[in-house]
Amino acid sequence: MTAEEKDPGTVRPGGRTARVRASVLRAGGDLLVEAGFDRLDLAEVARRAEVGKTTVYRRWGTPAALVADLLTDMAETSLPRSDTGSLDGDLLANARLVAGALADPRQGPLFKAVIAAATTDAGAAEALHHFYEVRVAEWTPCVEQAVLRGELPEDTDAPEVIRAVSAPLYYRLLTTAAPLDGPAAERAARAAAAAARAGAYPRTPRT
Amino acid sequence: MTAEEKDPGTVRPGGRTARVRASVLRAGGDLLVEAGFDRLDLAEVARRAEVGKTTVYRRWGTPAALVADLLTDMAETSLPRSDTGSLDGDLLANARLVAGALADPRQGPLFKAVIAAATTDAGAAEALHHFYEVRVAEWTPCVEQAVLRGELPEDTDAPEVIRAVSAPLYYRLLTTAAPLDGPAAERAARAAAAAARAGAYPRTPRT
Numbered sequence: 001m002t003a004e005e006k007d008p009g010t011v012r013p014g015g016r017t018a019r020v021r022a023s024v025l026r027a028g029g030d031l032l033v034e035a036g037f038d039r040l041d042l043a044e045v046a047r048r049a050e051v052g053k054t055t056v057y058r059r060w061g062t063p064a065a066l067v068a069d070l071l072t073d074m075a076e077t078s079l080p081r082s083d084t085g086s087l088d089g090d091l092l093a094n095a096r097l098v099a100g101a102l103a104d105p106r107q108g109p110l111f112k113a114v115i116a117a118a119t120t121d122a123g124a125a126e127a128l129h130h131f132y133e134v135r136v137a138e139w140t141p142c143v144e145q146a147v148l149r150g151e152l153p154e155d156t157d158a159p160e161v162i163r164a165v166s167a168p169l170y171y172r173l174l175t176t177a178a179p180l181d182g183p184a185a186e187r188a189a190r191a192a193a194a195a196a197r198a199g200a201y202p203r204t205p206r207t
Numbered sequence: 208m209t210a211e212e213k214d215p216g217t218v219r220p221g222g223r224t225a226r227v228r229a230s231v232l233r234a235g236g237d238l239l240v241e242a243g244f245d246r247l248d249l250a251e252v253a254r255r256a257e258v259g260k261t262t263v264y265r266r267w268g269t270p271a272a273l274v275a276d277l278l279t280d281m282a283e284t285s286l287p288r289s290d291t292g293s294l295d296g297d298l299l300a301n302a303r304l305v306a307g308a309l310a311d312p313r314q315g316p317l318f319k320a321v322i323a324a325a326t327t328d329a330g331a332a333e334a335l336h337h338f339y340e341v342r343v344a345e346w347t348p349c350v351e352q353a354v355l356r357g358e359l360p361e362d363t364d365a366p367e368v369i370r371a372v373s374a375p376l377y378y379r380l381l382t383t384a385a386p387l388d389g390p391a392a393e394r395a396a397r398a399a400a401a402a403a404r405a406g407a408y409p410r411t412p413r414t
Binding site for chain 1: 243245246316319320322323325326327332335336339340367370371373374375377378379381382383384394397398399400401402404405406407408
């Protein structure tokens with residue numbers, strides 16, 4: 001985000017910059033889903049976004065940088081964590097959010113496309129890893145608070161519990177044709193909570 | 208597999224067909240890892256495999272069919288399930304096998320490449336889903352036997368427990384830069400076993 005965009009007083013230039021970014025990210029996401037990362041041509045993105053090619057090349061430079069900005073936008077617009085007062089409630093809210101995003105007709109294919117991009121491009125992989133670090137960090141306090149409430153062992157690796165909620169949903173998305181429905185989300189949350197209660201996620205690995 | 212290859216008596220033609228398949232799958236896997244599914248050109252595969260283009264086009268036809276055969280080969284050469292006599296032992300053996308494959312310098316990138324291919328190509332996706340069905344079915348008896356031994360609730364969804372062992376390992380491979388090491392495998396096995404014991408994988412979803 002530039003200084004311009006952060007200042008709500010400068011409506012014209014700030015608004016225009018934000019609109020250009022929104023159009024380019026929309027067009028970039030569409031093209032990524034349709035054609036894949038290998039064919040994510042910035043000139044074509046500019047044409048679809050109805051934005052000058054020079055602007056797109058100057059601001060994003062490479063397809064990997066565009067994917068990185070797309071992931072920044074996805075992280076910025078992701079919902080904040082829940083605080084239901086119980087581990088089960090919080091993990092269920094998280095699982096439903098993840099399953100809902102992966103089942104969404106636009107977001108699901110977009111997640112698949114950025115994961116695919118990350119398998120071949122180091123820059124896209126770095127951006128993807130950062131995206132998940134941000135999302136995991138957002139939800140980690142749910143587990144930390146459950147530890148403080150005495151719901152989980154003290155030595156619990158909190159980020160790993162959050163990753164455990166997402167893992168079966170992504171695995172289902174990528175390796176099966178099964179739907180990402182309510183029961184899948186509920187099972188993911190319940191399994192992560194049960195394993196955490198049983199002490200399966202210690203910070204210090206057992207030997 | 209053709210009739211020729213199944214007959215061990217016909218060494219010349221059977222041996223040659225099997226050698227051609229091995230060369231083409233090796234070259235196809237290499238090119239898939241290097242260039243991605245979008246650039247999996249069968250003529251280039253034939254050149255690298257030192258096999259006639261006509262043979263490759265006649266036998267495999269499309270890049271998706273080549274990926275499907277690659278996955279068939281990966282399933283055929285995968286190790287059979289363990290039978291250690293306990294759920295913990297069997298799931299740990301499974302987790303170590305999966306983590307070992309994903310951490311392998313050749314197999315890891317190949318798994319990433321076929322998962323990426325499946326995000327854009329329906330034929331590759333179908334082949335990938337079939338691959339995982341076969342692998343999950345191979346290991347499912349470990350969980351069924353644990354149910355019979357009274358280690359797990361009767362209503363346990365056995366294939367889902369096997370998928371739960373793999374899920375965090377694939378999630379780690381695809382969304383983080385963290386290593387697929389021994390502790391990761393042990394945690395995956397321990398978490399799946401703990402969640403299964405707690406009844407988190409019922410065949411009939413709770414309402």
